[in-house]
Amino acid sequence: MEMDFQKALLEVGKSLSTDEVEALSFLCTDILSRKPVSLDCASNLFSLLMKEDRLSAGNPQLLVELLLTIQRPVILQNIKLSSQSSSTSTLISPYRKLLYRLSEQMTEEELGEMKFLLTDIPRRKLDQKSTLGVFLEMEHMDLINESSLEYLESIFKSVCPALNEEIRLYRKEIGHPVSQPLTSQNPKPFYRNDFREDKSPQLPPQPSMNPSKSPNGEMASLDTVNPEKNNPESQENDEVLFDYPMTGNRGICLIVDNFDFSKSCQNLNNREGTKVDRDALKEVFEWLGYDVYIYLDRKAAQIKDLFAYIGQRDHSRNDSLVCCILSHGMEGGVYGVDGNFVEIKLLIECINGEKCPSLIEKPKMLFIQACQGCKQQYPVNPDGIEDETTQISADAKVVDLRSPVIADLLVGMSTVPDHVSFRDKFSGTWYIQSLCKNLIEFVPRRIDLVSILTKVNFDVSSMTDYSRLKKQMPQPAFSLRKRVVFPVPEKPPPKIGASTKDNP
Numbered sequence: 001m002e003m004d005f006q007k008a009l010l011e012v013g014k015s016l017s018t019d020e021v022e023a024l025s026f027l028c029t030d031i032l033s034r035k036p037v038s039l040d041c042a043s044n045l046f047s048l049l050m051k052e053d054r055l056s057a058g059n060p061q062l063l064v065e066l067l068l069t070i071q072r073p074v075i076l077q078n079i080k081l082s083s084q085s086s087s088t089s090t091l092i093s094p095y096r097k098l099l100y101r102l103s104e105q106m107t108e109e110e111l112g113e114m115k116f117l118l119t120d121i122p123r124r125k126l127d128q129k130s131t132l133g134v135f136l137e138m139e140h141m142d143l144i145n146e147s148s149l150e151y152l153e154s155i156f157k158s159v160c161p162a163l164n165e166e167i168r169l170y171r172k173e174i175g176h177p178v179s180q181p182l183t184s185q186n187p188k189p190f191y192r193n194d195f196r197e198d199k200s201p202q203l204p205p206q207p208s209m210n211p212s213k214s215p216n217g218e219m220a221s222l223d224t225v226n227p228e229k230n231n232p233e234s235q236e237n238d239e240v241l242f243d244y245p246m247t248g249n250r251g252i253c254l255i256v257d258n259f260d261f262s263k264s265c266q267n268l269n270n271r272e273g274t275k276v277d278r279d280a281l282k283e284v285f286e287w288l289g290y291d292v293y294i295y296l297d298r299k300a301a302q303i304k305d306l307f308a309y310i311g312q313r314d315h316s317r318n319d320s321l322v323c324c325i326l327s328h329g330m331e332g333g334v335y336g337v338d339g340n341f342v343e344i345k346l347l348i349e350c351i352n353g354e355k356c357p358s359l360i361e362k363p364k365m366l367f368i369q370a371c372q373g374c375k376q377q378y379p380v381n382p383d384g385i386e387d388e389t390t391q392i393s394a395d396a397k398v399v400d401l402r403s404p405v406i407a408d409l410l411v412g413m414s415t416v417p418d419h420v421s422f423r424d425k426f427s428g429t430w431y432i433q434s435l436c437k438n439l440i441e442f443v444p445r446r447i448d449l450v451s452i453l454t455k456v457n458f459d460v461s462s463m464t465d466y467s468r469l470k471k472q473m474p475q476p477a478f479s480l481r482k483r484v485v486f487p488v489p490e491k492p493p494p495k496i497g498a499s500t501k502d503n504p
Helices: 002-015 018-027 042-051 061-069 073-078 094-104 108-117 131-140 150-159 161-174 232-236 274-287 300-312 344-349 430-445 449-461
Strands: 249-257 291-296 318-330 333-335 341-343 364-371 392-394 409-413 422-424 475-478
Touching: 002 042, 002 061, 002 073, 018 042, 018 061, 018 094, 018 131, 061 073, 094 131, 094 161, 108 131, 108 150, 150 161, 249 274, 249 300, 274 291, 274 318, 274 430, 300 318, 300 341, 300 344, 333 364, 341 344, 344 364, 344 409, 364 430, 409 449, 430 449, 449 475
Parallel strands: 249 291, 249 318, 318 364, 364 409
Antiparallel strands: 318 333, 333 341, 392 422, 409 475
16 A cells, blocks of 8 residues: 555656655755755755655645645545545644745746845845746845745835735734835836725725716726725625635637527527637637637537537646637627537536546636527517627527636626527627627736626617617626636737627
């Protein structure tokens, strides 16, 4: 049994990158009596842990906790070790986990700025050091410890003020009083535009999307709405909402675009204008850093196979997953180009934590623009019976997902249940075009995805055709536990919205 366990540890070591080995070593700093000789060798670390009776075949709890902390649950699955092996007690100190979380949320630019402000540590000791290495140097110089983080807070105040909320929550968790950070005497070389000086520890409210006047007479917007300022109770609330880490590969963006329904067993028309949506999604999500994969005109079985394949892939190095489906649909699902039906809940099951453990605790975003195939409602023509007198076509009746069955999921629906959504034959769908345009506008301003989708709701609900009889209301449903805030891309945003009559 012990030999099998050591073979499993060897496989774990082969699956880890140099940075991940360094992270494991850092997390074990308070557990080991001496530091491992080589940070780039996992077997060296595991040998020390076994030698000090911290790790064994009969007691794998530390290994489980380490891999879950660095978000590599797929490795546990590969070595047939259950995440349930981790008991409710923790072997890694909350302080050590805090520093690791902080390091995961810092960019290379912010690390450089932190090193610049660390005048109390000789420059040669900081050169070539990772964020975790810098934290260790700060500990060696007695600048920080588990009960004294004021020095680090003073650095973060200049470099990345949002991370001080992590420290605030840590103090609350361990029962330490929340202290005020020291005032840094060093110059501030960099400021972030995405954080106001007036920061409240309360959960950020959903901003109003209706044009309204603020108390001082200014127009309210995503950036200016802040009801906490007038709410004394919010100042007493230490709850904070964190962001999902977006520090690795952004992940995969799967786009399934069904246009040609000429061979469908249902009475469904070709989806004119869908190329505009497909191109916009491709450009926007590539701009956001995703690896975009496009699949055209897929049958129902092929759509199922695609999602099953995505669920079987290893996403451990990715931050998230995005899937977009552009097709005809009925309530509860979408159609393949063959006219057969695919239930949305079955597609979601392919990417849940049970089927795809490497996506556990990572945001999974599904955007659906699906046409319906039902009888006409009011003056609106459902897909399958195109109105030749207008370029606006009905485009969706989709499933009600107000109670998501998996965690960290967001499903962006083009309309509320039992209603249609609309597609311009030349300019694409109202929903997808609004989604792309608002991502371009608000991602550079560090607005979270749920707030952006609220703005999409406002924009789409304001749209109509020339007859003013067609209206639409999108509906996002989610089980997110943190905010989805995309890193600001270095490249300029794409230009979208050019109409075209060409289709695939």
